[in-house]
Amino acid sequence: MCLAVPVRVTALVDEQRVEVEIGGIHTRISTALIDAVAVGDYVIVHAGFAITRLDVAAAEESLALFEEIAAHMRRQHHALHPRLS
Amino acid sequence: MRYIRGFRDGASAAALAGLLAEAVDPRRDYHLMEFCGGHTHAIFRYGVEDLLPPNIRLVHGPGCPVCVLAVPRLDAAIELAAQPGVTLVSYGDMLRVPASRRRNLMKARAGGADVRMVYSVLEALRIATDNPLRQVVFFAIGFETTTPASAFLILEAARLGLTNLSVYCNHVVTPAAIMSILDSPSVREWGQVRVDGFIGPSHVSAVIGSRPYEYFAEEYQRPVVIAGFEPLDVMQATLMLVRQLNEGRASVENQFTRGVTREGNQKAQALVAEVLELRPSFEWRGLGELPYSGLRIKRDYAAFDAERRFQMPIRPVAENAACLCPAIIRGVSKPTDCKLFATACSPREPVGSCMVSAEGACAAYYKYRGGALRVAS
Numbered sequence: 485m486c487l488a489v490p491v492r493v494t495a496l497v498d499e500q501r502v503e504v505e506i507g508g509i510h511t512r513i514s515t516a517l518i519d520a521v522a523v524g525d526y527v528i529v530h531a532g533f534a535i536t537r538l539d540v541a542a543a544e545e546s547l548a549l550f551e552e553i554a555a556h557m558r559r560q561h562h563a564l565h566p567r568l569s
Numbered sequence: 570m571r572y573i574r575g576f577r578d579g580a581s582a583a584a585l586a587g588l589l590a591e592a593v594d595p596r597r598d599y600h601l602m603e604f605c606g607g608h609t610h611a612i613f614r615y616g617v618e619d620l621l622p623p624n625i626r627l628v629h630g631p632g633c634p635v636c637v638l639a640v641p642r643l644d645a646a647i648e649l650a651a652q653p654g655v656t657l658v659s660y661g662d663m664l665r666v667p668a669s670r671r672r673n674l675m676k677a678r679a680g681g682a683d684v685r686m687v688y689s690v691l692e693a694l695r696i697a698t699d700n701p702l703r704q705v706v707f708f709a710i711g712f713e714t715t716t717p718a719s720a721f722l723i724l725e726a727a728r729l730g731l732t733n734l735s736v737y738c739n740h741v742v743t744p745a746a747i748m749s750i751l752d753s754p755s756v757r758e759w760g761q762v763r764v765d766g767f768i769g770p771s772h773v774s775a776v777i778g779s780r781p782y783e784y785f786a787e788e789y790q791r792p793v794v795i796a797g798f799e800p801l802d803v804m805q806a807t808l809m810l811v812r813q814l815n816e817g818r819a820s821v822e823n824q825f826t827r828g829v830t831r832e833g834n835q836k837a838q839a840l841v842a843e844v845l846e847l848r849p850s851f852e853w854r855g856l857g858e859l860p861y862s863g864l865r866i867k868r869d870y871a872a873f874d875a876e877r878r879f880q881m882p883i884r885p886v887a888e889n890a891a892c893l894c895p896a897i898i899r900g901v902s903k904p905t906d907c908k909l910f911a912t913a914c915s916p917r918e919p920v921g922s923c924m925v926s927a928e929g930a931c932a933a934y935y936k937y938r939g940g941a942l943r944v945a946s
Contacts, residue, residue, distance in 0.1 A: 486607050486632070486714040486772045486928075487798070490572040490827075507570050514691060517717050517837040526572065528775060528828050531660070532689025533718050536775040536834050543572050543827035550581035550801055557584035 488530035576799030586620040598624040606633035606928025613937035615800035633928035650682040659708040690722040697734035717837035737875040745862035769795040778833025855898030894921035904931040
């Protein structure tokens with residue numbers, strides 16, 4: 485019920501509606517619950533309404549952290565188990 | 570899709586599992602409740618539990634709106650739908666939820682009632698404007714994620730002067746439910762459920778912010794980490810909880826920084842506050858009557874309140890005694906403890922609400938833990 489997905493705004497329809505895209509699918513959603521958005525912004529959509537903006541900088545920061553953790557663990561693994569060849 | 574798939578990366582999950590294995594204190598264990606059914610399903614779907622050290626136990630919480638709706642309130646909706654001239658509009662999640670005497674909205678529709686399934690309240694608005702001679706009632710359920718849309722619907726109905734649209738309000742609030750778990754006898758006295766910390770809701774918190782959790786993190790000395798619904802989110806939040814518990818801290822932390830702020834969505838909060846108010850008490854399935862845990866429509870918008878417009882008697886019912894849903898919702902029992910699980914009760918023929926909902930714990934166990942195999946054997 486609380487499921488919501490991040491989508492990208494592709495066009496503004498009117499004051500309270502925008503067109504969004506996710507995975508090649510386009511649809512219209514309401515932006516009545518959030519402040520003005522611009523084309524290219526990401527929002528999180530639940531039941532036809534954007535419930536909040538997606539903070540892209542924060543998302544990128546999280547992803548970079550996960551990549552860093554993965555790289556760190558890989559290095560540690562290689563240090564402990566060096567390849568013999 | 571980057572902001573979905575990126576949070577499902579296998580190598581990062583393995584690395585986080587490594588960090589968790591290093592972080593846990595082998596002399597103790599960690600009982601963490603994921604409040605949301607959305608988290609329960611992410612945990613099962615991606616096998617997160619198998620990546621966690623064995624001394625981390627996940628307790629499934631009541632954050633499934635369909636599961637916690639009291640049966641008498643669903644009965645009232647089914648009876649309303651059967652009235653001539655009424656069109657009942659509902660989110661799809663509700664249609665197959667068993668009411669008393671094994672009725673449900675789907676069967677009511679098969680019996681001639683006008684029950685329609687929608688994805689958004691905007692469709693309910695369209696149904697009402699397209700059918701001026703029918704009384705259209707929107708069956709509103711859900712936590713804070715869903716509530717602002719219902720408030721919007723009422724405000725739109727008022728703005729358009731619609732006289733044939735009303736809302737049957739069953740919205741509930743999250744912090745009250747978490748507090749009731751911590752206050753419940755099974756936690757406080759019986760010791761059946763141990764909850765050391767909470768994996769907090771992501772989308773509920775996108776609306777209400779992280780601030781409402783601060784009071785009980787402090788008061789009950791339980792850490793809360795708000796987490797996104799993807800597997801890496803859940804694992805990182807678990808790591809954050811383990812670190813807090815190791816350090817003896819109990820604060821509110823936010824893992825879901827991409828969608829949650831401390832203040833939340835104030836515009837949505839203002840819409841809700843304009844139209845809805847707390848009920849002094851509201852019945853939850855499995856948790857009983859909880860003070861200030863549900864919302865009703867304010868007197869100013871009484872014209873749009875289905876409970877005022879129609880006779881909707883709420884009659885107590887005896888639940889199927891064999892169904893463990895109430896105990897599962899409280900986190901006292903696991904789905905596999907239930908005699909009906911994967912025998913008399915399956916997603917195809919659900920007895921209890923926890924088996925119906927895409928957020929119910931029983932549905933998650935059945936779908937991802939081989940419920941089907943048990944049926945076959």
